[in-house]
Amino acid sequence: MKTYELIVSGRVQGVGYRFFAQQCASKRHINGNVRNLSNGDVKIIAQCQSKQLHAFVESLQQPQHRWMKIEAINVNEIPTIKEYSNFTIEYYE
Secondary structure (H helix, E strand, C coil): CEEEEEEEEEECCCCCHHHHHHHHHHHCCCEEEEEECCCCCEEEEEEECHHHHHHHHHHHCCCCCCCCEEEEEEEEEECCCCCCCCEEECCCC
């Protein structure tokens, strides 16, 4: 199990993107969290296998409706500091 940090840019705040990301993660049994950043991006921490990550990123790139606009998703593997048991929406930066 690896830990990844995903930064999603575009029109991803105020359009239900965190809930959408939580649904995508739950379908793929990915643990971690999602939160808004003060610069308008969304940050996702995902713990999964690399095969799961690829499918997760693909699903995150498919906007749920016309108000969502995903411009880029930057993915970096980060050290595993914490083990997550589910995927949550965080409401602070």
